[in-house]
Amino acid sequence: MSDATGFEPKIVAYVCNWCTYLGADLAGTNRLEYPPNVRIVRLPCTGRIDFNLLIKTFEMGADAVIVSGCHPGDCHYTAGNYHARRRWTMFRELLDTLGFEMDRIHFAWISAAEGKKFQQFITETTEKTRALGPYTAYREICEASR
Amino acid sequence: MSDVIAKDDLLRLVDQWLAEGKRVLGPVKAGDGVILYAPLAASSQLVLEGFVHAANSIKEAVFPRSETIYTYKFNGHEIELSDVDPDSTQCIVIGARPCDAASLPVLDHLFNWDYKDKFYNARRAATTVVTVACSEYDDNCFCTSVGLGPAAEQGSDAMLLKAPDGWYEVRAVTDKGTALFNGKTTPAPEIKVPISDGPAKKFDTVDIETFLKNNYESDAWRDITMRCLGCGACAYNCPTCHCFDIVDEGDAAGGRRVKNWDSCQFGQFTVHASGHNPRAVQAQRQRQRIQHKFRIYPEKFGAILCTGCGTCTRNCPVSLGVLNTLEAIAAVARGSIEVK
Amino acid sequence: MIDQLRQTCRKLLEEGAVKVVIGYGQDKPSMMPHPVFITKPEECDRLVWNDLCFANLAAYITRKEIKALGKPAVIVKGCDERALVVLEQESQFTRDGIYVIGVACTSLPASGVGNPRAAKCASCAVRTPRYADVTIGEAAVGSSAVGSSSCSTADAEFAQLDEFMKKTPAERFAYWKAELSRCVKCYACREVCPMCYCNRCIVDKNRPTAIDTSATIKGNLAWHIARAFHQAGRCVGCDECTRACPAGINLRLLNQSLAKSVERAFAYKAGMDKETPPVIGSYSLEDKENFIQ
Numbered sequence: 011m012s013d014a015t016g017f018e019p020k021i022v023a024y025v026c027n028w029c030t031y032l033g034a035d036l037a038g039t040n041r042l043e044y045p046p047n048v049r050i051v052r053l054p055c056t057g058r059i060d061f062n063l064l065i066k067t068f069e070m071g072a073d074a075v076i077v078s079g080c081h082p083g084d085c086h087y088t089a090g091n092y093h094a095r096r097r098w099t100m101f102r103e104l105l106d107t108l109g110f111e112m113d114r115i116h117f118a119w120i121s122a123a124e125g126k127k128f129q130q131f132i133t134e135t136t137e138k139t140r141a142l143g144p145y146t147a148y149r150e151i152c153e154a155s156r
Numbered sequence: 157m158s159d160v161i162a163k164d165d166l167l168r169l170v171d172q173w174l175a176e177g178k179r180v181l182g183p184v185k186a187g188d189g190v191i192l193y194a195p196l197a198a199s200s201q202l203v204l205e206g207f208v209h210a211a212n213s214i215k216e217a218v219f220p221r222s223e224t225i226y227t228y229k230f231n232g233h234e235i236e237l238s239d240v241d242p243d244s245t246q247c248i249v250i251g252a253r254p255c256d257a258a259s260l261p262v263l264d265h266l267f268n269w270d271y272k273d274k275f276y277n278a279r280r281a282a283t284t285v286v287t288v289a290c291s292e293y294d295d296n297c298f299c300t301s302v303g304l305g306p307a308a309e310q311g312s313d314a315m316l317l318k319a320p321d322g323w324y325e326v327r328a329v330t331d332k333g334t335a336l337f338n339g340k341t342t343p344a345p346e347i348k349v350p351i352s353d354g355p356a357k358k359f360d361t362v363d364i365e366t367f368l369k370n371n372y373e374s375d376a377w378r379d380i381t382m383r384c385l386g387c388g389a390c391a392y393n394c395p396t397c398h399c400f401d402i403v404d405e406g407d408a409a410g411g412r413r414v415k416n417w418d419s420c421q422f423g424q425f426t427v428h429a430s431g432h433n434p435r436a437v438q439a440q441r442q443r444q445r446i447q448h449k450f451r452i453y454p455e456k457f458g459a460i461l462c463t464g465c466g467t468c469t470r471n472c473p474v475s476l477g478v479l480n481t482l483e484a485i486a487a488v489a490r491g492s493i494e495v496k
Numbered sequence: 497m498i499d500q501l502r503q504t505c506r507k508l509l510e511e512g513a514v515k516v517v518i519g520y521g522q523d524k525p526s527m528m529p530h531p532v533f534i535t536k537p538e539e540c541d542r543l544v545w546n547d548l549c550f551a552n553l554a555a556y557i558t559r560k561e562i563k564a565l566g567k568p569a570v571i572v573k574g575c576d577e578r579a580l581v582v583l584e585q586e587s588q589f590t591r592d593g594i595y596v597i598g599v600a601c602t603s604l605p606a607s608g609v610g611n612p613r614a615a616k617c618a619s620c621a622v623r624t625p626r627y628a629d630v631t632i633g634e635a636a637v638g639s640s641a642v643g644s645s646s647c648s649t650a651d652a653e654f655a656q657l658d659e660f661m662k663k664t665p666a667e668r669f670a671y672w673k674a675e676l677s678r679c680v681k682c683y684a685c686r687e688v689c690p691m692c693y694c695n696r697c698i699v700d701k702n703r704p705t706a707i708d709t710s711a712t713i714k715g716n717l718a719w720h721i722a723r724a725f726h727q728a729g730r731c732v733g734c735d736e737c738t739r740a741c742p743a744g745i746n747l748r749l750l751n752q753s754l755a756k757s758v759e760r761a762f763a764y765k766a767g768m769d770k771e772t773p774p775v776i777g778s779y780s781l782e783d784k785e786n787f788i789q
């Protein structure tokens with residue numbers, strides 16, 4: 011799995027309880043294989059995912075972060091994902107201004123029926139992150155803050 | 157008999173200190189024209205003149221904004237603690253104002269009171285302070301009202317006085333200062349730099365102390381401090397403010413216990429575990445800052461906890477800070493302002 | 497103009513229409529004008545008005561010490577007034593619970609470094625207040641968009657940001673690393689901000705701690721992301737935070753990044769119009785999502 015340097019990306023996925031988490035479950039029950047680099051954190055809704063969690067995740071050494079939930083129109087709470095969509099639009103702009111490596115922050119809509127999409131998305135994200143290497147810039151500021 | 161050093165030689169000396177691995181702290185230009193005391197990477201960053209006072213103080217040399225006091229690791233159900241050695245890197249503060257240096261002997265009392273703070277003391281012992289006597293002052297300076305002045309030597313190890321033609325007169329104050337400039341200066345009997353009188357006295361500390369003793373509950377506090385926002389712009393940049401908070405920072409694997417600056421002006425500062433806050437409104441917090449500086453600390457340690465640098469007033473977003481509060485108090489004490 | 501302002505305030509206090517006037521005073525000439533709270537008609541002569549009246553007095557409306565004084569009249573510039581609009585949208589007061597005295601910016605501050613108003617005034621679209629109960633003065637001639645409530649601010653507003661975005665991400669990250677490492681977490685930027693009215697800020701919460709308390713670069717970056725993002729779609733660009741920062745940190749740039757995104761993506765500008773639903777707390781089925789897979 012690992013490349014010549016032995017680097018294994020650490021990725022954290024924040025997913026909603028009703029769609030993406032079930033999509034992940036479906037991938038599992040269908041025995042679809044995907045890289046083990048992703049730790050899944052289940053939250054009620056994408057609308058519940060606090061931006062501070064993303065920052066905390068990088069602080070704790072993640073190389074990439076994933077946020078995924080129900081497709082538009084499918085939110086269990088009607089509109090949580092619409093609110094999230096707005097928030098992430100603005101949040102991405104802020105992180106971009108701050109000079110974050112934007113190809114380490116990924117968003118997706120994955121439904122309970124999309125086990126296959128889950129598998130593909132996780133595989134692709136892992137490979138992309140592997141190619142990027144560790145998030146050195148962020149690790150440096152954490153190191154400097156000890 | 158005076159000893160002098162040329163500015164170029166002084167800068168070369170700074171680079172030499174840096175090359176020797178010493179930490180050198182001095183005024184630098186940061187951001188949009190703001191002057192701050194900060195660690196230097198080269199002598200070319202140093203700004204010695206052309207401003208009255210930096211927007212912060214030199215206290216970070218002895219009392220950093222954030223200092224680890226020990227670290228911990230979780231080992232199954234065990235916790236492993238590790239001591240952190242106090243930082244005793246040799247540090248030279250260059251270009252401090254006399255009102256910054258004067259804060260150090262005042263802080264010594266607190267950090268060596270019922271508990272001897274080894275972190276503070278290690279840094280203090282490793283720090284040498286070179287001040288520049290003030291030739292300029294502004295409306296916010298009031299060193300002369302608290303018993304100091306443009307060339308007050310308290311806390312300085314050596315003092316530089318600006319002489320004509322790119323020279324500085326060097327006055328060694330302590331052995332540390334003598335050692336630092338040993339062999340670096342030239343005798344110049346003819347140079348004797350005159351010392352400015354500094355700002356006119358703005359209030360009498362005895363009047364202030366009397367007012368503070370007798371007017372703890374006065375409505376003047378509310379009236380004078382109504383505009384105070386409760387930020388830390390005054391206390392964090394003050395050379396004498398020294399409150400800190402102790403917090404743990406870490407994750408499931410372990411972390412560190414750290415001593416961070418705190419300010420009595422924050423609403424959360426005195427909140428009890430029960431939720432009760434004995435200083436519920438901003439006027440009580442401002443009162444605390446003034447009482448502590450001009451009554452409590454002098455009663456306890458015989459020293460005023462303020463050097464008249466004016467930094468708090470310059471930084472205050474609503475033009476309050478200690479000076480404007482004290483002037484308003486002095487006016488109330490004289491009876492020229494009526495309390496509502 | 498100052499006579500008219502003092503007279504207006506005196507009358508309000510005499511008639512008992514308000515209990516306190518929140519305005520600008522200047523106790524001695526060497527001081528910057530600062531907030532004052534006038535409760536007696538005869539004290540209205542303490543009020544001043546000039547180019548150096550920087551403070552956004554809307555920040556006092558939500559403070560408990562000020563609320564305790566009774567119904568306030570608050571003096572606002574056009575930019576400050578936008579903060580009142582947002583605060584009302586967020587139910588921080590009822591419109592008849594405060595009296596708003598607008599002052600038009602009759603002259604523009606000298607441009608240049610060191611003037612905390614220079615940057616925002618250059619692209620201001622609200623030199624004449626529109627939400628006030630009474631407005632004193634007339635906006636300076638030559639101001640392009642007097643009283644306009646539209647979203648179409650000239651690109652000049654974001655010129656500094658656009659220039660900054662020409663740097664590479666790594667250069668931007670390095671810039672902020674240097675800039676934010678000066679932050680001591682004094683929270684002056686938070687306390688002056690009319691939008692920062694939470695009783696307990698997220699940085700003061702410790703069960704659990706979302707943001708490191710220490711003023712290390714890691715803790716500072718997390719703090720500045722939270723500060724800026726909690727203002728997304730709410731910041732009115734009054735630049736008080738930038739003015740208040742003793743370390744001279746360019747907070748304006750971060751606020752602008754969000755303001756621009758809000759304007760471009762959602763055609764929204766905070767505090768311009770009370771009736772437009774706030775960008776946070778509403779949504780549209782048509783919102784773009786080109787970044788979501």
Ligand code: SF4
Pocket residue numbers: 383384385386387388389390391421468471472473474475476477478
């Ligand atoms: S006096 Fe000024 S600087 Fe100090 S807490 Fe009050 S508003 Fe902040």
Ligand code: SF4
Pocket residue numbers: 390393394395396397449461462463464465466467468469477478479
């Ligand atoms: S209280 Fe103000 S004037 Fe006094 S030492 Fe502190 S910052 Fe300087």
Ligand code: SF4
Pocket residue numbers: 579685688689690691692727730731732733734735736737738751
């Ligand atoms: S974030 Fe700054 S510019 Fe925006 S409203 Fe608050 S103080 Fe004004």
Ligand code: SF4
Pocket residue numbers: 678679680681682683684685686740741742743744745
């Ligand atoms: S005012 Fe400046 S130094 Fe203080 S917390 Fe805000 S950014 Fe940091």
